Amino acid sequence: MPKYDAKQWACLGGAALFAGICALPIGPKPLPDVINSPSTTENQPAKVQVAAVSPQPVIKNHTVKDGDTLSGIAEQYGIDLETLEAANPGISELIHPGDELVILPQKGAIHQVSTGDTLWDIAHTYGVQIESIKTANAKDSDQVAAGEKLFIPGARWARVDTAVARGSASRFIWPTKGEISSPFGWRWGRLHEGVDIANDIGTYVMSARAGQVIWAGWRGGYGYAVMIDHGGGYVSLYGHLSDFYVERGQFVRAGQRIASMGNTGNSTGPHLHFEIQKDGQPVDPMGYLP
Ligand SMILES: [Zn+2]
Structure with a gap:
């Protein structure tokens, strides 16, 4: 059994009984689509419907205000800079008022599932437990679908674009040339x-x-x-x-x-x-x- 912080576990599990000691907001709120990046501020983000009974760690959006800095925003939400950058690929200190940033509820990354990815591959790519991904995304099976976005709590490799073995049916690639x-x-x-x-x-x-x-x-x-x-x-x-x-x-x-x-x-x-x-x-x- 992986070692989880008891409070974090309770948060991610969304157990109502433990909500009192849980610092994170939990609840059946729709998960904002995380596609929108600073360059697409004019488009309203589409909402992803989540079953009303599925508790989710809440992923928020932050609209950049005058005077905001990346480190200031990270501090405001109690996350580290690496996590902020991981959720917003391509951002730099050159943020502008009106830019929309994705704020993850805790240290982690967003992974978009590629064709052929398995939950096992994803978990091992980011160095996290399968169970913690399932819990954080309120999944009760190991099935993932291409295009699906997963919150990877505590991802060891913070970059969102980390490549998982790409989708050939074979699932293995050549280990060398010769x-x-x-x-x-x-x-x-x-x-x-x-x-x-x-x-x-x-x-x-x-x-x-x-x-x-x-x-x-x-x-x-x-x-x-x-x-x-x-x-x-x-x-x-x-x-x-x-x-x-x-x-x-x-x-x-x-x-x-x-x-x-x-x-x-x-x-x-x-x-x-x-x-x-x-x-x-x-x-x-x-x-x-x-
Ligand atoms: Zn041989």
């Missing part, structure tokens, strides 16, 4: 449990999908290796590395550089051994790559 020197399958009487991609020592190796590092270090015949848990039973493994730049427990984004190609362990030349496991069994990565 030539396939050995495919998945039977080789010399034993199963080759991954695909080998050959290139020069030092070639970038990226996470093939958002996830959490569960291994980073020496791993027998794999040499220096990194393993990443992507949820849903999927784990990826990157072997024979010359160096790696992540540690166990760390969350990584798809495409984030995690290591350099090498020739460590049971390897006869510089290459990446890339493996995808589903429920502990190696599967052919070619079936999952774009």
Whole structure:
């Protein structure tokens, strides 16, 4: 169970019993559309209907007045500057009276769901718990829809435009560039449990999908290796590395550089051994790559 501040939990959960100790306004108010940015002040923001029974952390709008500064506005609402900037991509100190700013109820970010994003990917991209996203957005299922906007409480990466693995059906991206020197399958009487991609020592190796590092270090015949848990039973493994730049427990984004190609362990030349496991069994990565 993640550790929540009890008051914050009560706020986000919207439990009426705890409303008395809750500093945040809660209640079945419509969630303002967060699309409007300072450049579209002439358009009235559309309202998103929220079921009357769903408590929501209240996202407010602030109309910039003469003399307002970003830090002053942040202070006024009791949030930090980073959170204000995260909710209003592209703003700078050059704000003008009449500009509309989005004010998040607490530290966090707004994430617009892309095609193919799962709640798991989003949670791991921002380094937060799935349950806290569900609670903050009054969701009772794990389903998210493309275009939906989610408030990510306590997002570790504040930028709103943080990319989550983009929507190919495959859900994995190529972890490096090079030539396939050995495919998945039977080789010399034993199963080759991954695909080998050959290139020069030092070639970038990226996470093939958002996830959490569960291994980073020496791993027998794999040499220096990194393993990443992507949820849903999927784990990826990157072997024979010359160096790696992540540690166990760390969350990584798809495409984030995690290591350099090498020739460590049971390897006869510089290459990446890339493996995808589903429920502990190696599967052919070619079936999952774009
Ligand atoms: Zn291999």
